[in-house]
Amino acid sequence: xxxxxxxxxxxxxxxxxxxxxxxxxxxxxxxxxxxxxxxxxxxxxxxxxxxxxxxxxxxxxxxxxxxxxxxxxxxxxxxxxxxxxxxxxxxxxxxxxxxxxxxxxxxxxxxxxxxxxxxxxxxxxxxxxxxxxxxxxxxxxxxxxxxxxxxxxxxxxxxxxxxxxxxxxxxxxxxxxxxxxxxxxxxxxxxxxxxxxxxxxxxxxxxxxxxxxxxxxxxxxxxxxxxxxxxxxxxxxxxxxxxxxxxxxxxxxxxxxxxxxxxxxxxxxxxxxxxxxxxxxxxxxxxxxxxxxxxxxxxxxxxxxxxxxxxxxxxxxxxxxxxxxxxxxxxxxxxxxxxxxxxxxxxxxxxxxxxxxxxxxxxxxxxxxxxxxxxxxxxxxxxxxxxxxxxxxxxxxxxxxxxxxxxxxxxxxxxxxxxxxxxxxxxxxxxxxxxxxxxxxxxxxxxxxxxxxxxxxxxxxxxxxxxxxxxxxxxxxxxxxxxxxxxxxxxxxxxxxxxxxxxxxxxxxxxxxxxxxxxxxxxxxxxxxxxxxxxxxxxxxxxxxxxxxxxxxxxxxxxxxxxxxxxxxxxxxxxxxxxxxxxxxxxxxxxxxxxxxxxxxxxxxxxxxxxxxxxxxxxxxxxxxxxxxxxxxxxxxxxxxxxxxxxxxxxxxxxxxxxxxxxxxxxxxxxxxxxxxxxxxxxxxxxxxxxxxxxxxxxxxxxxxxxxxxxxxxxxxxxxxxxxxxxxxxxxxxxxxxxxxxxxxxxxxxxxxx
Ligand code: ADP
Ligand code: MG
Numbered sequence: 016x017x018x019x020x021x022x023x024x025x026x027x028x029x030x031x032x033x034x035x036x037x038x039x040x041x042x043x044x045x046x047x048x049x050x051x052x053x054x055x056x057x058x059x060x061x062x063x064x065x066x067x068x069x070x071x072x073x074x075x076x077x078x079x080x081x082x083x084x085x086x087x088x089x090x091x092x093x094x095x096x097x098x099x100x101x102x103x104x105x106x107x108x109x110x111x112x113x114x115x116x117x118x119x120x121x122x123x124x125x126x127x128x129x130x131x132x133x134x135x136x137x138x139x140x141x142x143x144x145x146x147x148x149x150x151x152x153x154x155x156x157x158x159x160x161x162x163x164x165x166x167x168x169x170x171x172x173x174x175x176x177x178x179x180x181x182x183x184x185x186x187x188x189x190x191x192x193x194x195x196x197x198x199x200x201x202x203x204x205x206x207x208x209x210x211x212x213x214x215x216x217x218x219x220x221x222x223x224x225x226x227x228x229x230x231x232x233x234x235x236x237x238x239x240x241x242x243x244x245x246x247x248x249x250x251x252x253x254x255x256x257x258x259x260x261x262x263x264x265x266x267x268x269x270x271x272x273x274x275x276x277x278x279x280x281x282x283x284x285x286x287x288x289x290x291x292x293x294x295x296x297x298x299x300x301x302x303x304x305x306x307x308x309x310x311x312x313x314x315x316x317x318x319x320x321x322x323x324x325x326x327x328x329x330x331x332x333x334x335x336x337x338x339x340x341x342x343x344x345x346x347x348x349x350x351x352x353x354x355x356x357x358x359x360x361x362x363x364x365x366x367x368x369x370x371x372x373x374x375x376x377x378x379x380x381x382x383x384x385x386x387x388x389x390x391x392x393x394x395x396x397x398x399x400x401x402x403x404x405x406x407x408x409x410x411x412x413x414x415x416x417x418x419x420x421x422x423x424x425x426x427x428x429x430x431x432x433x434x435x436x437x438x439x440x441x442x443x444x445x446x447x448x449x450x451x452x453x454x455x456x457x458x459x460x461x462x463x464x465x466x467x468x469x470x471x472x473x474x475x476x477x478x479x480x481x482x483x484x485x486x487x488x489x490x491x492x493x494x495x496x497x498x499x500x501x502x503x504x505x506x507x508x509x510x511x512x513x514x515x516x517x518x519x520x521x522x523x524x525x526x527x528x529x530x531x532x533x534x535x536x537x538x539x540x541x542x543x544x545x546x547x548x549x550x551x552x553x554x555x556x557x558x559x560x561x562x563x564x565x566x567x568x569x570x571x572x573x574x575x576x577x578x579x580x581x582x583x584x585x586x587x588x589x590x591x592x593x594x595x596x597x598x599x600x601x602x603x604x605x606x607x608x609x610x611x612x613x614x615x616x617x618x619x620x621x622x623x624x625x626x627x628x629x630x631x632x633x634x635x636x637x638x639x640x641x642x643x644x645x646x647x648x649x650x651x652x653x654x655x656x657x658x659x660x661x662x663x664x665x666x667x668x669x670x671x672x673x674x675x676x677x678x679x680x681x682x683x684x685x686x687x688x689x690x691x692x693x694x695x696x697x698x699x700x701x702x703x704x705x706x707x708x709x710x711x712x713x714x715x716x717x718x719x720x721x722x723x724x725x726x727x728x729x730x731x732x733x734x735x736x737x738x739x740x741x742x743x744x745x746x747x748x749x750x751x752x753x754x755x756x757x758x759x760x761x762x763x764x765x766x767x768x769x
Pocket of ligand 2: 059060061
């Protein structure tokens with residue numbers, strides 16, 4: 016039983032007010048066939064929409080089984096439409112991209128009926144209107160009469176109490192009209208049917224009651240409900256809330272996207288471009304970093320860990336402090352906190368530290384070499400001419416147990432065995448630098464053979480030879496001949512010429528003159544035991560060169576350093592056995608600093624690591640910049656997908672109206688559009704990743720051709736997943752506004768659009 020009480024509906028169009036219904040009072044019986052007659056524009060459709068809960072009355076009330084609907088919420092109207100009302104429209108209002116079965120199922124899907132039951136009931140409903148053979152056809156494959164039957168089946172599938180039909184035969188020929196009217200008459204046997212028509216003949220033949228409307232007012236009612244008539248009240252129907260499942264929403268979106276395969280594919284392709292870009296860049300930078308790490312492990316594992324008095328802790332540090340102002344007005348000059356643009360740390364390599372280093376597990380390194388500071392004065396004799404040579408010293412065959420010399424071919428002479436033996440190292444072309452030649456006291460313009468170098472001899476003036484005490488102060492000896500011939504001077508001889516073996520990439524000797532580390536130890540010990548050092552350390556306040564007291568300008572440390580009196584090393588090289596022990600060594604060195612003040616910390620440097628670290632940093636920065644660019648295309652494509660979704664919303668306005676008339680909540684509508692953008696985003700993500708994986712194959716071939724590195728580009732599976740999620744997320748985000756717009760559409764207006 017439905018009751019309209021003084022229902023008025025006013026539409027406002029701009030300034031104008033259109034009164035579509037004017038104080039309409041009608042009571043409908045539980046079971047009757049009512050026809051609403053009236054000329055076009057008199058308010059028939061409006062009346063039907065208000066009874067069906069599709070449109071809201073402006074004033075008055077609609078009573079459902081005696082209950083007022085004044086306090087109805089959106090969700091109450093939604094479930095009222097879904098459970099109690101069935102709509103049939105003049106223009107059928109079928110969803111064109113769904114099959115007949117899916118069209119009929121839609122009403123059930125909205126109320127959350129299980130798939131199996133849905134198919135069952137929808138098939139039955141289609142059978143009852145005689146369309147069992149066509150259930151998989153699309154609406155456009157049917158005749159008008161058949162389409163109207165589908166609409167009737169859809170209206171009946173939920174077994175509603177009320178069937179509302181708005182000119183159901185308006186678009187049909189008279190023969191088909193009769194069939195449809197017979198069907199509706201049949202339906203009206205056990206429910207209320209309210210049919211709008213302007214055909215008075217049909218109204219008279221089929222219905223029990225004819226109501227005439229004019230200008231929004233009831234002007235005649237052929238079978239009005241009497242005051243004393245006892246009305247049958249509908250058994251209270253379970254108005255359970257409609258709720259479309261996410262799966263049903265996804266399925267609907269899938270079907271829609273599938274009917275527009277071409278557009279969907281192009282959209283997804285456009286969306287995938289950003290993903291392809293980012294994933295290619297990520298694969299390249301990942302692969303390059305992995306390759307660098309691998310080469311580092313291979314090639315640099317025998318590079319030493321170095322501890323020097325000064326170490327650069329950050330190549331990229333900013334020289335300016337954060338609290339400095341640029342272009343200051345003040346005239347103060349500020350001492351830079353960093354040196355040469357690098358962050359530096361001064362290591363105090365104390366005897367404590369050297370002692371600590373002796374505790375390092377000897378299985379982790381092949382050698383530890385200590386470099387010391389001491390005066391080095393070397394002379395040669397050429398005929399009667401004495402000359403100071405090798406003024407810049409030479410390299411020590413660092414890290415060499417002699418087996419490390421095994422990566423060198425002996426071209427001439429012998430390998431050095433004792434500290435008084437030197438070797439000359441030439442490069443792969445047998446070259447030596449002019450610098451080395453002149454250092455050795457040889458003419459830069461001469462031509463030489465390997466044997467010319469073997470057998471060259473030199474003398475090192477030790478501290479006792481070089482520093483003489485004259486008149487109570489020490490002075491430097493300037494008599495080269497005397498020093499050269501002094502018994503205390505040490506002999507040096509070049510005993511061999513070495514060249515790196517073919518195919519060995521990293522030798523550990525420097526080109527030029529090399530001595531064994533034991534020479535350094537000997538010279539350092541010698542300096543420590545020399546007269547001048549002993550004298551200087553006996554009284555640390557007086558400078559042994561002047562007999563004057565030290566002051567701020569000249570300190571004991573400076574002099575003691577210059578004469579080789581400093582016991583602690585200037586630098587230490589630790590040669591790890593391999594990559595793993597290198598880590599152990601670093602752990603051991605780091606442990607020394609725990610709990611120490613900043614100034615007492617000893618910070619090592621790992622040349623190979625800082626080198627590769629720098630490259631890695633550069634690569635990552637480049638990758639970031641490129642990713643940002645690719646990211647822009649991702650954003651652009653997301654916006655594009657948003658626009659396409661908006662277009663889709665406009666296109667599907669009618670469909671939105673139909674679904675709302677079937678009881679879809681606003682939420683269900685936005686859910687369907689969100690599902691649609693999600694599918695597009697997911698597809699473009701997947702498409703992007705797959706395209707990237709395909710592109711990597713030829714890209715790697717090209718890279719291998721040029722660099723001999725195989726399989727450089729690799730896409731990290733985690734990155735792939737993140738990118739797919741990103742693509743889905745972004746497109747979902749871009750679709751939120753259009754899907755909101757869709758959800759907010761007024762169902763009545765939506766239904767009126769073509
Ligand atoms: P009928 O179905 O009898 O032809 P309607 O119920 O569709 O008439 O319309 C009744 C009146 O209300 C008409 O004058 C129509 O122009 C007006 N009307 C209907 N819907 C709207 C609307 N959404 N906005 C403004 N005016 C409307
Ligand atoms: Mg109408």
